[in-house]
Amino acid sequence: MLRRVATFLFAAATWYLITWPYDFATGEFNIEISAAGLVVALIASIILGRVFAPVKHAHNILYRLFWAVLYLPILFFYIIIANLDVLYRIIHPKRPINPGIVKVKTSLKSASARTALANSITLTPGTLTVDMKENGVMYIHCINVHTEDLKQATQKITVRFEKILAKVFD
């Protein structure tokens, strides 16, 4: 039930963001579109409620939300750094790249946490997640390989996200 409600709220929010039925300049409110959104969100939540949002993440929601909001600026900061780094490698005439695929091991357990970690790694400094195994081993393509050792690479690549993601998802 909780999952259905969450799916309903998510679908309705997405619908209202796309259609935007209330015009703030003129104060007009389009009631047909709003009603249609509620109906569509209801149908979507009945059909898709089971596949969306694992229920074990439902407890402690404010605590998770707080860390998720805190995570965004950190991620954005690393994205900017990553882009400047890649930009430097692109426009440097000698193309100073040193690529390779290294292994790291994550301590995160849940699937959503690992997904978020893999996506964060792809978006940040010179790293691209290629594959992941059940036991938490991730294969990461680095544009500039510092170390081939598993522990050192883990320290360098994943740890800065893991602490916060563990608070958000695990």
Place this chain on the structure above:
Amino acid sequence: MTNVIAFVLMGIGMAFNFFGCLGLIRFPDVYNRLQAGTKCVTLGTIFVLAGTAVFFGFTGTSSRAILCLVFILITSPTAAHAVSRGAHRAGVALWKKSVVDQYKKDKEGEKG
């Protein structure tokens, strides 16, 4: 004033998109090109969409731009991951000056 901010954001975004495309040409193999393709183009598109949102203010267009921004942030790394994994499994080799390929090593270890 908001117009100036919007145009600056869009300008930064387009510069990042341009350099991302330049990286697609300059880098040597699939994986490095994906790096340029995901990072620079994602950030560039995010900046362009943020500029659009600032330009239109508190209206429906901005809400759509922000929604697109969120979806690009989620889907773009996922797509890059899928492409790189598919390429590696299909046997696309790394650049010949690459330092290390532990993924290949582990896969061969499983087979033999």
